[in-house]
Amino acid sequence: MARHKGRGLATIEYPTGMNQSGDLTQSWIKLKHDGRVDVLSGTVDIGNGSKTAHRQIVAAALGVPVDWVTVDVSDTDASPWDTGTFASRCTFIGGNAVKIAAERVRERVLEIAGKMLEIDPADLTIEEGVVFARGAPETNISVSDVAHAATWQLGGELISGTGTFVKPFAKILDQETGRIDRDPHAALSYGASVAEIEVDDETGEVRVERFIEAYDIGYAINPTIVEGQIQGGTVMGLGLALLEASYPYYPSPEHRGADFASYMAPSMVDLPQIDFLCLENPSVEGPFGAKACGEMANNGQGPSVAAAIHDAVGVWVTELPLTPERVLRALEKKAAGEDAPRVDGKWVIFDEELSINAVGAPDADVKFTFDPF
Amino acid sequence: MKAIGARLPRYEGAGHVTGQTLFVDDIRLPQGNLWAKALRSPHHSARITSFDASKAASLPGVHAIITHADVPRNVFGHLAFLGVPADEPLLAVDEVRYLGQPIAAVAADSEEAAQAAVDAIEVEYEEREPLFDMRKAFDPDAPKAHHWGNWLPYFGGELENAGPDRRRIRKGDLEWAFEKADTIVKGVYRPAAIEHAPLETQVALAVPEPSGRMVVYSCTQAMHFSAGHVAAHLGVPLNGVKLVSSAVGGGFGGKVDSSSDTIAAVLALKTERPVKWRWTREEEFLCSGTRAAWHIEVADAVTKDGWILGRKTLTLHDAGAYLRHSSYATTKHTFHCAGAYTIPNVSFLAFAVFTNRVPSTAMRGFGVTSTSFLAEMQVNRIAKVLDLDPYEVRLKNANRIGDTMPNTVVLKDPSTVPVVQAIAEHAGIELAPEYKAMTWEPRTGAVLPEWLVEQQAKGGQD
Numbered sequence: 001m002a003r004h005k006g007r008g009l010a011t012i013e014y015p016t017g018m019n020q021s022g023d024l025t026q027s028w029i030k031l032k033h034d035g036r037v038d039v040l041s042g043t044v045d046i047g048n049g050s051k052t053a054h055r056q057i058v059a060a061a062l063g064v065p066v067d068w069v070t071v072d073v074s075d076t077d078a079s080p081w082d083t084g085t086f087a088s089r090c091t092f093i094g095g096n097a098v099k100i101a102a103e104r105v106r107e108r109v110l111e112i113a114g115k116m117l118e119i120d121p122a123d124l125t126i127e128e129g130v131v132f133a134r135g136a137p138e139t140n141i142s143v144s145d146v147a148h149a150a151t152w153q154l155g156g157e158l159i160s161g162t163g164t165f166v167k168p169f170a171k172i173l174d175q176e177t178g179r180i181d182r183d184p185h186a187a188l189s190y191g192a193s194v195a196e197i198e199v200d201d202e203t204g205e206v207r208v209e210r211f212i213e214a215y216d217i218g219y220a221i222n223p224t225i226v227e228g229q230i231q232g233g234t235v236m237g238l239g240l241a242l243l244e245a246s247y248p249y250y251p252s253p254e255h256r257g258a259d260f261a262s263y264m265a266p267s268m269v270d271l272p273q274i275d276f277l278c279l280e281n282p283s284v285e286g287p288f289g290a291k292a293c294g295e296m297a298n299n300g301q302g303p304s305v306a307a308a309i310h311d312a313v314g315v316w317v318t319e320l321p322l323t324p325e326r327v328l329r330a331l332e333k334k335a336a337g338e339d340a341p342r343v344d345g346k347w348v349i350f351d352e353e354l355s356i357n358a359v360g361a362p363d364a365d366v367k368f369t370f371d372p373f
Numbered sequence: 374m375k376a377i378g379a380r381l382p383r384y385e386g387a388g389h390v391t392g393q394t395l396f397v398d399d400i401r402l403p404q405g406n407l408w409a410k411a412l413r414s415p416h417h418s419a420r421i422t423s424f425d426a427s428k429a430a431s432l433p434g435v436h437a438i439i440t441h442a443d444v445p446r447n448v449f450g451h452l453a454f455l456g457v458p459a460d461e462p463l464l465a466v467d468e469v470r471y472l473g474q475p476i477a478a479v480a481a482d483s484e485e486a487a488q489a490a491v492d493a494i495e496v497e498y499e500e501r502e503p504l505f506d507m508r509k510a511f512d513p514d515a516p517k518a519h520h521w522g523n524w525l526p527y528f529g530g531e532l533e534n535a536g537p538d539r540r541r542i543r544k545g546d547l548e549w550a551f552e553k554a555d556t557i558v559k560g561v562y563r564p565a566a567i568e569h570a571p572l573e574t575q576v577a578l579a580v581p582e583p584s585g586r587m588v589v590y591s592c593t594q595a596m597h598f599s600a601g602h603v604a605a606h607l608g609v610p611l612n613g614v615k616l617v618s619s620a621v622g623g624g625f626g627g628k629v630d631s632s633s634d635t636i637a638a639v640l641a642l643k644t645e646r647p648v649k650w651r652w653t654r655e656e657e658f659l660c661s662g663t664r665a666a667w668h669i670e671v672a673d674a675v676t677k678d679g680w681i682l683g684r685k686t687l688t689l690h691d692a693g694a695y696l697r698h699s700s701y702a703t704t705k706h707t708f709h710c711a712g713a714y715t716i717p718n719v720s721f722l723a724f725a726v727f728t729n730r731v732p733s734t735a736m737r738g739f740g741v742t743s744t745s746f747l748a749e750m751q752v753n754r755i756a757k758v759l760d761l762d763p764y765e766v767r768l769k770n771a772n773r774i775g776d777t778m779p780n781t782v783v784l785k786d787p788s789t790v791p792v793v794q795a796i797a798e799h800a801g802i803e804l805a806p807e808y809k810a811m812t813w814e815p816r817t818g819a820v821l822p823e824w825l826v827e828q829q830a831k832g833g834q835d
Contacts, residue, residue: 007800010749011767011793013713014741019705045384046594046624052384059376066376071384075617076600084595086629086735175529178542178707178721178780190713190772190788192796214796216788224380236625236737239567246566246663251505253417253472253730257568258655265570277795284785288377295737302564302742303749307763310753318750319563341758346554347672348758351561355670356687361512366724368670368687372551 001202008307011192014296015185016286018087022169025089025097026080029058029105030160033151035129035144037062037069037105042082043094044073048294049225050090054098056221057287061102062109063126064143080162088292091221092186095287096165104161112154113146187283189291191215193237193300196272197308201331204324206242206309208272211301215276218283218291226293230276233297239266240298241305242321315339318351385620394620397576397592402647406578407436407480409640409650410487412494413660414469414476417503417729418516421467421496426477429493434486437643438494440477441466444639445608451630451697453605458527460519461695461732463606463635469498470518470694471731473660480640480648503729507668507689510726518694519727525692525700538724540700542707544779545718545831547674550683554674558755562747566666566691569736573622574657577633578649579641587641588615591634594624599631606635607642614638626735630662630697662734665702666691667743673751674718679759679766680825683718686710686747692725693732698739699725705740708780712748713789714770717828719779767793768808768820775815777832787813 017023028040039058045051051071059066073079082094106126113131114121117139124131132140150157170184194212199205211234220226243264248255257263282289302320310316315330316339333339341350347370352358357367388394426438441447441464450459465476477494481487502516509515510523517523529536551557578590587607593599593616600616607613621628633650640648652661667690674683688706692699703725710721738745752770756763772787790813797804807819816829 008753009763009767009793009796010745011713011752011789012745012749013709013772013787013789014738015705015709019701019708019740042597044594044596044618044621046621046628049383052381052386055384056376056379056381066379066381073596073618075615076596076611077615079596079618081597082595084598084629085624086594086626087739172704175537176541176543178540180780180782183782184708184780185782188784188787190792192792194796194800212796212799214792214799216792219378221377222379222381225383228383233737240565240664240742244565244567246568247666247730250563250565250666251507251728253503253505256659258658260570260654263568263570263658265568275799277799279788279791279795281786281788281791295739296741299738299742299745300749302746303753306746306750307753310757316560316750316754318560320565320746347557347559349559350754354561354563356508356511356668356689359506359508361509361514363513364509364511365513366511366687368672370672372547372674372683372685372720 004199004201004312006199006308006312007194007196008304008311009192009194010300010303010307012296012299013188013190014088014299015188016092016292017089017167017186020170020184021167021186023083023087023089023093024164024166025082025094026162026164027097027101028080028160028162029101030158031105031147033148035147037064039069039071039098040079041071041073041094041098042079043090044085046085048085048090049222050085050094052225053091053095053221057095057099058102061099062106064129068129088294091290092286092292093165095290097163099163099287100165101161101163104163105159108159108161109143109146112150113141116141116149187286187291189215189217189293189296191296191300193304195301195304195308197305197312199309199312199327201313204328206305206322206327208238208305210273210275212275214279215293216279216281217293218286219280219289220278221288221290223278226278227276229293230297231274234274234301235266235271237298237301238270240320241302245321316350396573396622397578397590397619398651400578400590402580404647406647406649407482407644408484408487409637409648410479410484410491411475412477412491414465414472414474416469416498416500417472418501419469419498421465421469422499423497425495428495429490432490432493434482435479435490436646437480437640438477438490439639439643440464443643444606446606449602449605452701457700460521471729473731475636478636478640480644505728505730507691507726507728518729523727525696525725528700540704540707540723542719542721542779547683547685547718547720550674550718554682555677556758557672557674558751558758559672560750560754562669562750564667564743564746566663566733568658568663569625569627571623571625571627574652574654575633575661576651577637578647579637580647581641581645586613586615587638588617589634589638590617590619591631592619592621592628593631593634594621594628599634602631603635603638607638625737626739627661629735632661660731662697662732664736665733669743669747671747671751673755675755677759679755679761679769681714681716681770684711684716686721688723689726690723691733692727693730694727695732697732697734699733702740706744709741709744711779712744713772715772715776715829717831721779764793764797764802764804765808768811773815774813
């Protein structure tokens with residue numbers, strides 16, 4: 001009996017926004033008469049931090065303090081259309097929608113302030129809730145005073161702006177090749193995962209000691225929330241790598257876990273050290289250069305842990321999760337000298353017993369063919 | 374203070390960690406509400422031969438029992454806007470295709486009374502042989518899991534032009550790649566179905582307004598999407614429904630399907646009383662959608678120094694008993710089967726396969742968690758088989774600016790090279806100088822052999 005250390009690498013890419021695009025977000029921003037900002041958005045915050053990110057984007061695009069901004073996702077009457085909180089789309093697509101709306105509000109504030117100050121709006125800017133002349137900051141008026149004047153002195157205007165962001169739907173032009181007519185996503189993010197593990201060759205148990213997680217997310221609107229996404233995603237990735245299965249004896253439907261005592265989601269005792277490397281190569285179209293990091297954070301750990309197991313004890317386990325039972329069975333096969341791939345000419349064929357060719361009927365409609373066409 | 378890049382605390386975060394945030398189940402109406410429970414299929418696959426709710430309806434505290442006949446539009450497709458036909462009934466009609474499928478629902482004064490009524494509904498079934506193994510779905514004598522057959526026949530995505538029964542991506546000349554390769558590495562990869570396991574189970578509170586409008590307090594991840602589903606099932610325009618978005622106690626993709634909203638709304642419509650339906654923990658684990666299981670076979674044509682010349686894949690996606698978003702996931706999967714690498718010649722083939730289990734649904738990484746597994750397992754195996762450095766094989770084949778993905782997308786800012794270099798440095802791996810000097814700019818110089826220049830620059834399909 002011995003414990004063996006191993007290390008494995010995975011590299012991943014993941015799209016921002018729905019596949020084939022067309023996933024629209026609209027937003028509406030209005031000013032209260034003291035200049036405070038209401039963002040009416042349809043983007044439900046499921047813990048991904050979109051409300052926080054949108055607040056920061058609006059504050060920056062409009063030029064007001066963050067605590068002036070309220071993000072309200074009330075209901076389907078008050079809030080304009082958002083396709084939904086999925087497909088890693090909220091910071092990029094929703095963020096662009098609120099940014100565009102905020103820029104329109106800013107434009108209108110500058111126009112009204114220009115009239116009040118008798119200065120060309122093009123010579124004005126807004127910072128920290130104050131409109132001032134570029135190069136002459138002593139000539140200024142607060143956004144609060146602009147909103148108040150617009151409401152009570154200049155005809156009762158509601159200063160507001162709408163914003164829409166959508167990448168047009170990408171049509172598949174040819175069903176034989178999958179050729180499409182435009183980008184099927186808003187952006188692509190990349191990442192890598194290194195797993196450092198220990199395998200117990202008597203019990204088959206795998207423990208992760210450290211994950212190194214590197215992601216290029218364009219630009220972090222809020223680095224703390226990005227870290228939260230990466231840490232949460234890494235732990236979910238640990239779960240799908242080592243622990244979790246709806247059907248523990250898949251494809252059999254028997255012995256499903258029906259509660260947290262029998263379904264093995266990771267808990268604090270499973271938590272390894274997580275080193276997060278945040279790369280920022282600003283994206284072309286994202287708000288302030290941002291790209292998605294939401295979903296992809298649980299995609300690297302399955303393959304990096306599987307690679308680390310091979311590094312540690314020399315067996316490939318290719319069915320997830322990488323349970324002690326599967327590791328032990330692989331070790332038994334190796335000890336019996338039955339783990340080598342079949343070599344046929346230049347073909348090196350692993351996992352033959354798992355193939356549809358081995359399990360399906362000889363005359364089935366679909367097989368994996370070795371013919372390249 | 375600069376707003377962009379600021380480490381601000383999570384908006385509303387303090388409420389979440391101090392127990393002050395209101396979730397749907399915390400909402401109490403002054404007029405109170407009825408409680409819902411569902412009769413669910415005890416079989417994986419069966420015909421319903423008789424259904425009698427008369428005894429159940431006479432039990433104390435029972436206000437309504439609904440079946441498919443009470444739903445204005447019982448079958449509505451989640452991907453109708455993409456032209457994908459509808460297949461899933463809100464309440465089962467004359468057959469059940471998975472264990473836990475809802476057949477009827479009860480609204481009563483308490484959850485106990487509702488459950489007692491569910492237990493008193495008399496149903497007779499004629500069990501059928503279920504299908505569980507996707508690899509047997511194509512066998513001539515396989516049990517039938519779906520009325521469309523055992524795999525989705527409509528990949529065209531348009532009703533008038535249903536298109537093929539499979540998703541294909543092809544680029545380049547795979548025959549050339551297999552011919553030219555020194556080695557072809559083949560493997561089989563099987564990521565599992567897993568649970569979203571949210572702390573908050575599926576829950577909805579439907580409140581009929583005096584005007585006739587239906588207000589639904591929902592834990593949905595996508596309130597407009599869900600409002601559309603509720604309105605469609607009720608057969609009303611979008612102003613006939615108002616979805617009130619609440620804090621979500623864990624989604625991860627599992628609350629894209631509004632599993633509880635619509636049945637609560639139909640019960641509220643029938644009783645003209647507010648109705649709350651909150652799933653038990655057991656229902657959440659056993660009856661809510663899962664991440665799909667996948668079966669993936671891959672053969673990669675490689676040179677002895679680690680260039681991936683071509684890839685052939687066969688993917689089976691376990692959709693479960695109904696389609697939900699599985700055609701979307703299968704297509705997204707095939708778009709990404711090359712991983713973070715530029716593979717000049719490919720043929721990817723995928724099927725959305727029906728089985729007699731809970732329909733699978735969206736989950737974090739939808740469709741692509743499985744491609745990361747296949748692509749990375751293959752690269753690691755290729756490196757081992759050829760005795761090469763796995764970091765260098767990745768950097769060699771990395772996506773670069775201007776490279777073309779299998780579906781003809783041209784890459785603008787692909788970061789395979791920067792992320793591999795960064796993680797190598799942090800892990801203390803010393804890369805050879807030519808790999809250390811690599812950038813994401815188009816390939817030039819020492820690493821790319823002359824005879825591969827044309828291959829790596831390949832644009833669209835041949």
